[in-house]
Amino acid sequence: MAVYNGEILTGDAAHQIAGIYPAAFEPTPKRRLAEEAIVLGDKICDPVDLVAAVLQFIVSQAERYAGGGSPTQVVLTHPEAWDEYLKGRLSAAAVRAGIVEERIVLMPEPVAAAWHYAASSDVEAGAHVAVLDFGGGTCDAAVLELSETAEGPAFHVVASSGIDPLGGHDFDAQLENWVLTQVAAEGKKELLESLKSERSGSDRAVLRDQIREAKHALSFHGSAPVGVHCGEQEWVCMVTREEFEQLIDPQLNRAVELVRSVIQEALPSVEQLHRVYLTGGSSHIPALQSKLSEILPMKLGLMGDPKQVTSVGAMEAPASTAGKSDGGGNVPISVVEASQTARQPGEKGRRQRAKTFSVASFVHDKSSPTDNLRRSGVRRKILIGGGVAASGAVLAAALMLTPGGAQQPTTRGTSSPSGGSSAETTRECGGKEQPGLTEGECNLLTKVNDLGFVNPGSCSSNRNLTGASSGLICDPPPDSNFSSTERPAIYVYGYPSLQPLNTAFDGLVKRFKAVQGSATKPPGWETWHLSGDKAQTVRGRVLGASEEGTNYLVWTEEEPLMAIWAISKDADIPKLYSWWHK
Numbered sequence: 001m002a003v004y005n006g007e008i009l010t011g012d013a014a015h016q017i018a019g020i021y022p023a024a025f026e027p028t029p030k031r032r033l034a035e036e037a038i039v040l041g042d043k044i045c046d047p048v049d050l051v052a053a054v055l056q057f058i059v060s061q062a063e064r065y066a067g068g069g070s071p072t073q074v075v076l077t078h079p080e081a082w083d084e085y086l087k088g089r090l091s092a093a094a095v096r097a098g099i100v101e102e103r104i105v106l107m108p109e110p111v112a113a114a115w116h117y118a119a120s121s122d123v124e125a126g127a128h129v130a131v132l133d134f135g136g137g138t139c140d141a142a143v144l145e146l147s148e149t150a151e152g153p154a155f156h157v158v159a160s161s162g163i164d165p166l167g168g169h170d171f172d173a174q175l176e177n178w179v180l181t182q183v184a185a186e187g188k189k190e191l192l193e194s195l196k197s198e199r200s201g202s203d204r205a206v207l208r209d210q211i212r213e214a215k216h217a218l219s220f221h222g223s224a225p226v227g228v229h230c231g232e233q234e235w236v237c238m239v240t241r242e243e244f245e246q247l248i249d250p251q252l253n254r255a256v257e258l259v260r261s262v263i264q265e266a267l268p269s270v271e272q273l274h275r276v277y278l279t280g281g282s283s284h285i286p287a288l289q290s291k292l293s294e295i296l297p298m299k300l301g302l303m304g305d306p307k308q309v310t311s312v313g314a315m316e317a318p319a320s321t322a323g324k325s326d327g328g329g330n331v332p333i334s335v336v337e338a339s340q341t342a343r344q345p346g347e348k349g350r351r352q353r354a355k356t357f358s359v360a361s362f363v364h365d366k367s368s369p370t371d372n373l374r375r376s377g378v379r380r381k382i383l384i385g386g387g388v389a390a391s392g393a394v395l396a397a398a399l400m401l402t403p404g405g406a407q408q409p410t411t412r413g414t415s416s417p418s419g420g421s422s423a424e425t426t427r428e429c430g431g432k433e434q435p436g437l438t439e440g441e442c443n444l445l446t447k448v449n450d451l452g453f454v455n456p457g458s459c460s461s462n463r464n465l466t467g468a469s470s471g472l473i474c475d476p477p478p479d480s481n482f483s484s485t486e487r488p489a490i491y492v493y494g495y496p497s498l499q500p501l502n503t504a505f506d507g508l509v510k511r512f513k514a515v516q517g518s519a520t521k522p523p524g525w526e527t528w529h530l531s532g533d534k535a536q537t538v539r540g541r542v543l544g545a546s547e548e549g550t551n552y553l554v555w556t557e558e559e560p561l562m563a564i565w566a567i568s569k570d571a572d573i574p575k576l577y578s579w580w581h582k
Contacts, residue, residue: 003040008053019205033089052096080108080160110142111155113279116313127274135280136168141259143266159266168282191233203230219284220467245287256291277301279309440470444494447560467500468493488568495561512545519544544573
């Protein structure tokens with residue numbers, strides 16, 4: 001957020017001011033809540049007012065996209081280490097934003113993150129999980145235990161610690177210094193001097209955007225360009241993943257040591273740990289994951305966009321109303337009765353789904369959002385992850401409309417990158433009229449349908465993408481000869497080129513420790529070609545693996561540039577392979 005001409009600005013307007021008047025911009029107002037006052041530009045500001053402005057923007061956007069009306073509950077997540085003073089400041093900001101105090105609920109971030117992963121895996125009562133939240137400014141680790149309480153299942157924080165500051169902002173600064181060193185080494189003295197001048201604020205802001213983009217790209221690619229521009233001078237600096245990882249290696253080691261120490265404090269042995277869940281943008285760095293895998297083999301849990309894990313997890317807590325924090329890390333969660341068909345942690349079976357809307361990325365079923373609003377008994381619940389995010393794309397806010405009580409949200413649905421619903425757009429994809437799919441998703445559906453691996457009428461968009469350009473979640477064709485319990489979920493990912501497709505597959509080989517040989521002998525992988533092709537031209541690779549009772553068959557199609565996952569608990573790898581091979 002930023003202050004300009006006495007007005008508090010948020011989102012894109014704030015980022016625009018950052019390039020013109022950097023002293024008026026504050027990228028992380030939540031981290032400043034402990035201060036009584038801060039100076040932005042020529043104005044002395046109360047940090048509570050700054051956070052309130054961002055919360056007000058998020059809530060107004062959520063209400064607008066969901067069709068109007070006030071939320072019955074607003075859930076704000078916060079760092080586990082926050083004391084009552086900081087939590088009180090966050091609540092005060094929400095009240096100043098116009099949110100009714102009685103509707104405000106606070107939830108520790110590791111608790112919300114744990115619920116996100118527990119909603120999609122088998123976590124039994126008594127199990128211990130660890131959460132590493134490695135974001136832009138701080139690195140926090142916690143070990144939690146899932147226990148049964150009088151109010152229902154609850155995650156209790158057993159041990160926690162953090163490092164502040166340590167995160168993506170530090171990596172940005174290090175990479176910026178490294179790039180400027182390269183500029184000097186290349187003899188670009190005029191460019192370097194121009195960037196140091198007082199008039200180069202907008203060019204330095206553009207450079208920092210370039211550096212952030214390069215940092216993100218290095219999680220998926222071996223190298224990335226950084227454009228350095230000032231006035232008439234410009235130069236492109238290439239940075240490799242190896243160079244970046246060497247640069248930040250000491251900081252990554254601090255994060256790994258933090259995880260190790262928190263686990264040692266909580267448990268006698270790492271073997272007693274069910275899983276380590278990662279959240280926050282910096283958790284996507286491959287070197288960090290590799291270091292954690294060395295001390296915690298087969299324990300890492302990754303799922304979806306790490307920046308949204310906390311917000312989505314707050315929605316996936318197994319009740320429509322989260323309890324008030326008791327100050328000790330416990331957030332009571334009401335039990336959903338069996339008649340409501342919501343799955344408890346550790347329980348097998350498909351979960352009942354709620355209608356879920358996100359400000360930055362809508363996720364809903366095939367009915368229109370306005371149709372949902374017409375139903376009686378609809379409850380509105382806004383969940384804001386990470387406390388508050390000062391970004392043009394409001395990734396932390398979500399509005400959940402839950403008709404009739406405590407039901408669970410889904411990650412299946414359609415979404416629009418601009419923040420608007422695409423449910424009203426209907427395209428012909430795969431020979432059928434498909435509402436709510438983007439053009440890229442429609443093209444992907446047409447391609448995969450031509451291969452005969454999906455029931456096109458069952459497909460919906462999937463925005464949990466890692467290096468892919470589009471994604472779908474589908475059922476297999478009705479004639480696939482799977483029983484109702486064996487029927488796999490089919491995840492389809494389209495890629496812009498062969499490099500990210502192969503990089504994603506190589507990551508799976510490393511994750512599952514698969515060996516080249518036969519995909520039917522997990523964990524194993526092999527290349528494949530079309531039968532009858534005497535030249536045996538490689539058309540892709542196929543991998544078979546099992547993890548925690550779930551079987552995965554993943555194959556790549558190099559010609560249409562896609563990867564397809566078949567995931568099932570009850571169909572074993574040979575059966576999945578036989579279905580694919582036919």
